[in-house]
Amino acid sequence: xxxxxxxxxxxxxxxxxxxxxxxxxxxxxxxxxxxxxxxxxxxxxxxxxxxxxxxxxxxxxxxxxxxxxxxxxxxxxxxxxxxxxxxxxxxxxxxxxxxxxxxxxxxxxxxxxxxxxxxxxxxxxxxxxxxxxxxxxxxxxxxxxxxxxxxxxxxxxxxxxxxxxxxxxxxxxxxxxxxxxxxxxxxxxxxxxxxxxxxxxxxxxxxxxxxxxxxxxxxxxxxxxxxxxxxxxxxxxxxxxxxxxxxxxxxxxxxxxxxxxxxxxxxxxxxxxxxxxxxxxxxxxxxxxxxxxxxxxxxxxxxxxxxxxxxxxxxxxxxxxxxxxxxxxxxxxxxxxxxxxxxxxxxxxxxxxxxxxxxxxxxxxxxxxxxxxxxxxxxxxxxxxxxxxxxxxxxxxxxxxxxxxxxxxxxxxxxxxxxxxxxxxxxxxxxxxxxxxxxxxxxxxxxxxxxxxxxxxxxxxxxxxxxxxxxxxxxxxxxxxxxxxxxxxxxxxxxxxxxxxxxxxxxxxxxxxxxxxxxxxxxxxxxxxxxxxxxxxxxxxxxxxxxxxxxxxxxxxxxxxxxxxxxxxxxxx
Amino acid sequence: xxxxxxxxxxxxxxxxxxxxxxxxxxxxxxxxxxxxxxxxxxxxxxxxxxxxxxxxxxxxxxxxxxxxxx
Numbered sequence: 001x002x003x004x005x006x007x008x009x010x011x012x013x014x015x016x017x018x019x020x021x022x023x024x025x026x027x028x029x030x031x032x033x034x035x036x037x038x039x040x041x042x043x044x045x046x047x048x049x050x051x052x053x054x055x056x057x058x059x060x061x062x063x064x065x066x067x068x069x070x071x072x073x074x075x076x077x078x079x080x081x082x083x084x085x086x087x088x089x090x091x092x093x094x095x096x097x098x099x100x101x102x103x104x105x106x107x108x109x110x111x112x113x114x115x116x117x118x119x120x121x122x123x124x125x126x127x128x129x130x131x132x133x134x135x136x137x138x139x140x141x142x143x144x145x146x147x148x149x150x151x152x153x154x155x156x157x158x159x160x161x162x163x164x165x166x167x168x169x170x171x172x173x174x175x176x177x178x179x180x181x182x183x184x185x186x187x188x189x190x191x192x193x194x195x196x197x198x199x200x201x202x203x204x205x206x207x208x209x210x211x212x213x214x215x216x217x218x219x220x221x222x223x224x225x226x227x228x229x230x231x232x233x234x235x236x237x238x239x240x241x242x243x244x245x246x247x248x249x250x251x252x253x254x255x256x257x258x259x260x261x262x263x264x265x266x267x268x269x270x271x272x273x274x275x276x277x278x279x280x281x282x283x284x285x286x287x288x289x290x291x292x293x294x295x296x297x298x299x300x301x302x303x304x305x306x307x308x309x310x311x312x313x314x315x316x317x318x319x320x321x322x323x324x325x326x327x328x329x330x331x332x333x334x335x336x337x338x339x340x341x342x343x344x345x346x347x348x349x350x351x352x353x354x355x356x357x358x359x360x361x362x363x364x365x366x367x368x369x370x371x372x373x374x375x376x377x378x379x380x381x382x383x384x385x386x387x388x389x390x391x392x393x394x395x396x397x398x399x400x401x402x403x404x405x406x407x408x409x410x411x412x413x414x415x416x417x418x419x420x421x422x423x424x425x426x427x428x429x430x431x432x433x434x435x436x437x438x439x440x441x442x443x444x445x446x447x448x449x450x451x452x453x454x455x456x457x458x459x460x461x462x463x464x465x466x467x468x469x470x471x472x473x474x475x476x477x478x479x480x481x482x483x484x485x486x487x488x489x490x491x492x493x494x495x496x497x498x499x500x501x502x503x504x505x506x507x508x509x510x511x512x513x514x515x516x517x518x519x520x521x522x523x524x525x526x527x528x529x530x531x532x533x534x535x536x537x538x539x540x541x542x543x544x545x546x547x548x549x550x551x552x553x554x555x556x557x558x559x560x561x562x563x564x565x566x567x568x569x570x571x572x573x
Numbered sequence: 574x575x576x577x578x579x580x581x582x583x584x585x586x587x588x589x590x591x592x593x594x595x596x597x598x599x600x601x602x603x604x605x606x607x608x609x610x611x612x613x614x615x616x617x618x619x620x621x622x623x624x625x626x627x628x629x630x631x632x633x634x635x636x637x638x639x640x641x642x643x
Contacts (some may be wrong), residue, residue: 017594021587028583035574057576189576196580200621204613211609351604353594353614359589 008366014160018356025360026174027045028193029367033178033186046183047379049284053185058290059297060536062281063305064191067198068130068144068369069151072309073364077338079313080250080320082497083223083237083571086313087306089155091240092264094302095565097272098295099558101282104446105273107542109283110291112533117276118384124449124534126457131172132464134384136438137276141373141380142410144277146417148369149175153418155343155366159359164351168418171363175370180404184284184379187371191281194364201361202342203306205403209315213322222318224235229321237314240572253495255272262501266508270439274446277376287453289544289554296557303565309342316341330541370414378406433475433500438506441467441511448515453535457525459518465570474506577628584625592618 040046080087114120118137122130154168160171192342213219223237236250243249244256272278272295282294338494346358381405391398404460406559445464448455479485479492494500532538544553551557595615598604605612 015589020590024586024590025583028579032574032576032579035579189574189579191575193580193583196584200584200617200624204608204617208608208611208613217576319625349608351614352606353591353598354608357591357617 002210002515004213011380013352014356014359015352015374016177017353018359020361021353023228025129025197025364029190030178032189033181036186036189038183040181040183040400043113043382043396043403045185046400046403047186047375047382049184051229051284052286053284053290055285055287055290055293055297057188058281058285060195060301061188061191062294062298063280063302064195064198065187065281065372066275066370067126067195067305068148068372071340071369072342072365075306075309075314076091076313076341079310080317080338081313081509082250083227083314083317084240084306084310084552085236085243085250085252086310087240087572088259088263088307090302091565092260093268094266094272095561097268098299098302099562100239100269101273101279102292102295102554103558104290105446105541106282106295106449107288107318108534108536109279110285110288111539111542116379116381117274117279118380120500120534121460122384122388122446123451124531125445125455127461129445129457129461129464130388132378132386132461133442134388137407137508138377138380138385140434140438141277141377142413143417143420145370145373145377145410146419147421148366148373150415150418150421152363152366154368155362157358159343159347164422168415169282170207170372171367171370172415175367175374176408179371179374179378179411180407183407184280184375188284188338190371190530191368194368195328196304197357197364198361204346204354205308205309205342205349205358206315207321209312210251210350212436213315213318219318220322226317226321237317237558238572239571242539245495246297250497253498254495254501256506258498258501262505266440266443266504267436269447270441270443270504270508274442275439276380277372278378280376281560288542288550289548290540292554293552293557296561298553299561300564303561303568304412313338315340316345316461318493348354374410374414375406376402377410381406396454433503436500436504437468437471437475437507440471440507444508444511445515448512449535451536451539452519453528453531454524455515456521456522458522459515462518463511463515466514467507470510471503471507474503478502575632577632581625581628581630582606583618584621584628586625588621588623588625592622594618600639 039050046051063325075086075089078089109117109120112120112123116134118130118134121133149168149171153164156162156167156170157164160167178190180188194423196532203224210216210219213222218237220235222235228234230251232249232251233243233388241256241259244254247253247255247258254496278295282291285291285294303306343362346355346362348357384400386402387394387399391402430545441464444467448463449460473487475484475489477485477490478499479489480494480496483496484499589608589610591614595612600614602610
């Protein structure tokens with residue numbers, strides 16, 4: 001799977017300087033956890049970060065927690081395979097959802113005093129809806145953490161020549177120590193540190209790579225040749241919307257409907273508005289307007305991340321089309337291994353010294369992915385599983401200990417997930433499939449719950465279950481690139497991406513329709529008073545705190561971020 | 574704890590190491606052949622130093638301003 005090719009690419013050696021950079025980074029990461037240890041006196045401090053973190057920190061953590069192995073490897077690979085179309089995940093696939101979260105959903109999450117997304121579902125609907133979400137989310141976070149751990153251990157094995165098993169243990173211990181000592185706040189602070197390190201570690205790669213291919217114009221020219229060679233129109237690799245008229249006109253195999261509705265609406269809103277991993281960062285902010293600013297502050301770096309993770313993939317594709325450049329990505333099976341792009345490019349361009357920084361940046365990204373998932377897991381486990389079903393009514397000090405135990409348990413189970421990832425070639429595809437099954441219908445449940453006070457708990461639960469079942473059924477009846485079609489091959493999609501987008505759309509639609517129908521057939525068990533603060537029509541309009549300056553107002557920030565994303569979309573149409 | 578201080582410190586320390594290594598290898602054309610002949614260690618080190626100093630300076634100036642106000 002990963003890293004099979006790196007030793008075949010070219011020889012490289014790491015020096016004392018490279019190791020010194022890595023060692024100093026680890027000292028700082030652990031030091032932050034140690035410095036925050038003295039503040040961990042309550043479960044709220046440990047699991048919710050004390051709700052006193054400035055929004056510029058939560059905003060950067062909001063993005064950084066998402067920068068795990070799936071993102072760095074997946075987007076680098078997609079940059080090569082699909083070109084600039086991959087940037088949809090950073091524009092229409094993120095920004096509208098982040099603006100919606102800030103303006104319309106954050107007031108409910110932060111204002112309802114719910115400590116987690118599943119707890120909001122309990123307050124708004126009922127216990128079984130919360131349970132369904134809590135258990136499915138806990139499993140998802142463990143797998144996501146395990147994949148980042150696996151990728152980090154493989155990186156250490158191939159680039160540092162460490163034993164794979166020791167690498168797993170070493171990466172687990174580092175993340176465990178700083179999340180156990182400093183809780184969510186330590187994870188958030190380290191995510192900010194890791195964000196800056198990722199930027200400085202990958203930026204020289206883009207600059208040198210672009211120079212090597214003759215700048216943006218040279219890159220465009222080379223990718224035009226690649227597009228024509230593969231049977232597409234010149235320009236397909238360097239535009240975003242232009243070739244979405246039909247699924248056959250672009251390498252991603254999706255049309256504008258699937259892109260707009262599947263990614264832009266269902267998957268983006270399902271992920272950014274309901275996934276507790278990212279929402280937890282906003283909920284740790286020091287005020288309501290700080291919580292609302294969090295996704296908007298995160299939106300700015302999010303829009304420019306393609307420069308760091310997608311452009312290297314595009315450069316790699318251009319270099320592979322020029323035999324004199326000497327870049328190859330051949331895996332053990334003789335096939336091109338696109339997952340290898342970022343590490344291979346680091347080895348290709350970085351000399352001793354900067355190579356240590358580049359590898360440290362990769363490690364930072366995987367560690368932020370692991371820690372983000374572990375801290376989301378320990379909160380959901382403690383509040384939504386342990387306190388709700390196993391041992392309710394205990395003093396807070398008991399739940400602080402359980403939260404710390406859940407951190408150890410989460411890391412331990414992540415190790416198991418990492419070994420599962422090591423034994424299955426398509427574990428990343430599997431995880432993304434689970435995201436589509438769980439997150440897509442969940443947004444329909446949230447939309448109806450937040451904006452229609454009539455929606456009942458029974459309707460929400462069975463709607464959610466129906467949506468997830470519909471996703472599984474759609475995937476079982478369709479096939480793309482040899483995947484899916486467990487029951488029959490009723491439809492063949494041109495790509496796994498198209499299949500994923502349509503699976504999400506079916507899941508959302510079924511959940512939405514079933515929830516509405518069942519709402520009319522079931523009784524509302526919640527009183528108007530119980531729904532106050534949880535439903536839009538029953539909640540007083542949120543006003544910004546007095547004294548807040550104009551550029552800190554969520555609405556102003558939303559307009560600015562929306563405008564920038566529209567301008568970028570037009571420039572790279 | 575102000576997170577800008579550890580971030581600033583880390584960037585200053587790593588920037589110093591990279592820049593010093595870049596200066597020590599100024600004449601090493603072979604080392605920088607793969608980065609198209611550019612001394613990327615020196616330039617990245619200097620960039621990190623500037624950013625690290627900025628991150629350390631901001632909370633210091635904020636504290637100074639607050640003290641003057643009080």
